[in-house]
Amino acid sequence: MDEAFSFVFLMVAATLRVATPLVLCAMGGLFSEKSGIIDVGLEGKMLMAAFFGAATASVSGSAWVGVAAAIVAAEALALLHGFACITWRGNQVVSGVAINIIAAGLTVVLGNAWFARGGQTPALVGDQRLMSLFFPTAGDNAIVYLALLSVPATWWIIERTRFGLRLRAVGEMPLAVDAAGISVTWLRYRAVLLCGLLAGLAGAYLSVAQGAGFGRDMTAGQGFIALAAIIFGKWRPFPAFGACLMFGLLDAIAIRLQGVKVSGIGEVPVQLILALPYLLTMFLLAGFIGRAVAPKAAGIPYEKER
């Protein structure tokens, strides 16, 4: 009985630990995509945030200063994305890809120049990191709770506020928003900035809360998984949250499944287990969630001459 409880507790904790950056990214991406700006660059934002978060925390000695720096870094990239896609009406996917590549390179270049450790930041110790608040074995630091909070907050903003109504409208029909006397540009910039805020938190989580320092490419594809979660959730906060939890749980299970022998098949190859989240994503995308309908104007620059 007790063992079962602790098993469940540990699985839940492991799931949440892995899901936290996904949830934050997915909620951020949701704001952006609801406003009609596709964000393939979540990965890059998170990476840049992780780097600046760790770098600042290690220099300043304070984890929260690091978190703030992480958010600023992600916001800078968010503004770049906005500048390219909103102001200059560039291709949103291309801009996202560029941001990912720039972040992957720049973090290492800067890391090398500043710390001369092959792109890593010094390991964070003591107050330079956010530690568990209540359950040391669970790793429940402040950002985990922020991530949990971000889901109802996102829902409430999108469904219940004026900003949310306009956000939904601008992702469906920007022309109608423009004709109603509301600035499409400013609305979209706000959405992109919200996305930067959340992606920044996710990055900070990776390097100053869950981890203890930055390592090159430390996001390892989680931005894309968050993107997939948004699609699974059909651009709705709670279902997207569910998808993130599913990925987290899958990961927790995958870790336990390695080396386990399945009767009849023998030992499951490690590689299969590692590829499982990707395969499952494809499998579900292909068959089980039905056709997910993106906001109609997503990906289309609002081209309007004045």
Add this chain to the structure above:
Amino acid sequence: MRALRRPLPPWADIVLLPVINVALAFLTVGVLVALIGVNPLHALKLLIGGAIGSSESIGYTLYYTTNFIFTGLAVAVAFHAGLFNIGGEGQAYIGGLGCGLAVLALDRYLPGWILIPLAIAAAALFGAAWAAVPAWMQAWRGSHVVITTIMFNFVASALMVYLMVNVLIAPGSMTPQSRNFGPAGKIPSMHDALHTIGINVAPSALNLSILLAILCCVGVWVFLWHTPWGYALRTMGHNPEAAVYAGTNLKSMTMLAMCLSGGLAGFVGVNELMGVHQRIVLDFPAGYGFAGIAVALMGRSHPFGIVLAALLFGALQQGGAELAFEIPSMTREMVVVIQGLVILFSGALAHLPRPWLQSLLALRSS
């Protein structure tokens, strides 16, 4: 007050604008380089010298160019069909598996002049097959290729590690790599080929695969602009409804476009495995698939433009390595940053210099 804006003349659109875009990217890099305490002009000199300073460095530049042409064409063909293939990385990987398997299976029985074309075909086939799955999912199940091709890159990697570790590993090998290809499975290197006709150049990784790359450029150009299928493919890319109206089956056209794209990406395996490594190794696509996006964007998805862009990227890759040789603080990631900035400035921010150019040209002409 407001300068009158006129649309740019075609020459400015096709030549001037991309050049300015790349220049902007380099300008930004220059600032970055200066920020980390290196003289940008000195770095530029080393970069150029490293890329084209000797016959060896030219060889390496062209060898990288070969890869970039393949992945650039791959991305471009999909682009023309309105599809965004981010899976070049995985397709190149599996393409390499295809030619590798063909060579491993047959290099003891067949002479090179039969085996090499066969293995090249196998590379195309495997690359195409790896692209066909996301294509099928987009065409029939409506899941977007951008997501599925990314996922398939990870799956390709897992599959290759599994195969290399458990199946294809050479007996007694320390590392996951296959046995060496027999001589029949080797594409001659350029310095050897040139040597036989009496020209001596320094050895480099450049091999005859570059001829395949040039052939692909011509083939893609003919296909896209001079065949009815190419016409239908471009129609789909610009306006799917018009394509349906014109009698094109979007599903099969999606399959065709992605398979062509995957096949082209698969040729990276030919250059790398049959041309250089002469065995199957892990991780040989090394980012060429992603860089292909930049190459296609810069080259305006036209084979000729792609050759130019691939040359630039090849020179960057080679010159960047030399740069890292000479200046320790210039790490190899600098080249990655440059690639990213080129994608940003010639892709997403392509129109940035346009108003300025328009006013400039309007002023001059008035």
Add this chain to the structure above:
Amino acid sequence: MTAAPAIELRGIDKRFGSVHAVRGVSLVIEKGAITGIVGENGAGKSTLMSILYGLYRTDGGEILVEGESAPMDSPRDAIARGIGMVHQHFMLVDTFTVLENLVLGAEGGPLLAGGLAAARAELLRLSREYGLTVDPDARVADLSVGEQQRVEILKVLFRGARILILDEPSAVLTPQETDQLFRILATLKERGVSVVLITHKLREIMAATDCVYVMRQGQVVAERRTADTNPEELAELMVGRKVRLELDKAAPQRGEVRLEVEHLSLVDFRGVRLLDDIDLQLRAGEIVGIAGVSGNGQTELLQVLAGIRAPTSGRFTVCGRTVDAAHAIDPGEMRDLGLAHVPEDRHRQGMVAAFRASETSILGYHDEPPFSHNYILSNPVVGAHCAKLMEQFDVRPRLPGLLSGNFSGGNQQKLVLAREMARKPKVLLVGQPTRGVDIGAIEFIHRELVKSRDAGCAVLVVSVELDEILSLADRILVMFAGRIVGEVEQGLADERTLGLMMTGAKAA
């Protein structure tokens, strides 16, 4: 002293790149009157109104609202000055409810709940006052076009507009709906609202307006009191030459049956019946017109007949080949049988804006000789073909190398028609042959269609313009809710009864 006019425009100027869309236009909109604006395609009407509404920024000139200079930098300024606009293409968010669309931009606070409740009350009041009933909780996507327009008008009234601009409001309405619209406009006028009405239908100008401006090539070329003018004069002012408003044609010489449709039905993936048991016959040498409010299955009928969609049940026979659910056909094969199709929406289907005109001129025939030989496309042959089409159909400018999207709407339409008629098809399907096309081009297109009928082609025309159907068709079918609800011979039809059939109220 007379009160200042509601709006005065002085010397308004606007360029889009090299297109000089509006050239120094001055006009006056009187308070409490209905002002009409007419003009050929691309004359600059919509652009002018968009400037007034703040959607475009003017390059020169001044806007005065009730005598005061009023710069319009964004629609916000226009709304604040009491200007409302119902656009040519509706500005509604499909996925929103009527109520949500109503409050967008006028939410009344950072939280939605209060604003929505207040809007619901206001909506009820407006509905009662003007007889504009809509369900506040219905999703806009589920509303008919007429209802959507009502929402647009409600939106304007909800914001308390005193000046109402309507850009081609009747293009999508049945005659009955149009009548209701004009009753509403009359009510508004009574309450002191000033109305600007843009339309291509001279009859509406004559019936509803107090005065009318005529625009041509970006300029106002005439101003008339409605009582002092007539449609012939207006048409001439618009086009700059005499226009024959009547189409004269001989009686049809009917030949063999080229298209036979039996019990044709189409059900979409949600189970909605888009086509319901359609029967029709089309003979060589006749033009059959299909009338109906858009969205009643005409689009789908053309798609099925052209091979773009497969029918769910029933069958049809084209030139001897029978098609049903089990024996589907694709548009390419259809063309091989001798069927040509001018789609309703040329931008979305008939052409590729990014292609050169020469490439658009072989769309659908690209894999046939002489364009394609041994699987190679011959660009010189294609170019020459396009030049010939442009000559025959007077497509301007005559530049096969120009991008298709850079031709004006009327010329794009001519290019598409030319392409489809060039092969002398046995059956010609034409959707909305002159939608949004000006009077001069309409005249030309109608004559070409009659010519090919006289040459023995079987022509099926779908149009929402009753005038067009009445003058062009030898036989008229009326579609409503996916069914053919009536059939009338030409000469026996009149607008009233057809209009009633189109709403499903009366069957013949």
Add this chain to the structure above:
Amino acid sequence: AQTAVKPAVVYANGGKFDKSFNEGVSNGVEKFKAETKIPVVDFEPANETQFEQAQRRFAQRGQDPIIAVGFSQAVALEKVAKEFPNTRFTIIDMVVPQPNVQSVLFKEHEGSFLVGVAAALASKSGKIGFVGGMDIPLIRRFQCGYEQGIKYADPKAELIANMTGTTPAAWNDPGRGAELAKGQFDRGADVVYAAAGNTGVGVLQAAKDRGKLAIGVDSNQNYLHPGTMLTSMLKRVDLAAYQSFKAANDGTWKAGAQVLGLKEGGVDWALDQFNEKLITPEMKAKIDAAKADIISGKIVVHDYMSNNACK
């Protein structure tokens, strides 16, 4: 004064500061530099093709000797060594049979055996973890040696093993390393051994966060988290690099293969001020006994790579 050597290093993928393998070489090089004041040039390649390029470029410039770090450089070196028969090369982790190449190999399984013994002795739960980088034979060799050591010290102990990933990122993903380690702790493990390059940093960190024990690899990583670092499996690549340069400088450099095991001091376990509190005298005695037995040949540690199986 003397005709100084002009040494050079070509690092493996992963970079100079991976806190383990490459960094070990780098430490040896630094030591050489500090002692002799002879400058050493180095290069971190971006992809496999650059191995050959870098080796050749260094040789052309007259650098000598040149160390090629890591097994993946072998094929390239085979070619380049033939082109430059007068240049001396040293390769680590692989054999290149050329007259001008020195090959240095390590018996990682022997070192891993020892830390396995330590792990089994320190574990209270009898469950012991292992986090590898990629599932490749070299890492299996580590795991297999470790497992034998565990079984030797405690036949009932159970090994929980995880691999990190399938892409090169697997060597560089501390976040995932930490998560894998936490997963193992959740399943009851209380000692974990990381053989995953930079990923290991996360593993060691996770152990610290949870108050469990961790074992480092390649370099001595004990200093990273004093108190939770049980020990490190030393693979003395630093020594190999240092000695190669030193020998060249002294004129005693010799080509040929050398396999460095416990006997040769090529592998070992680390005991220093950072972990001395964790290693009780009994533990130390048992580990040293095992070490002596391996050196004397009484215990034969099976090498996974001899037959691609752990038995």
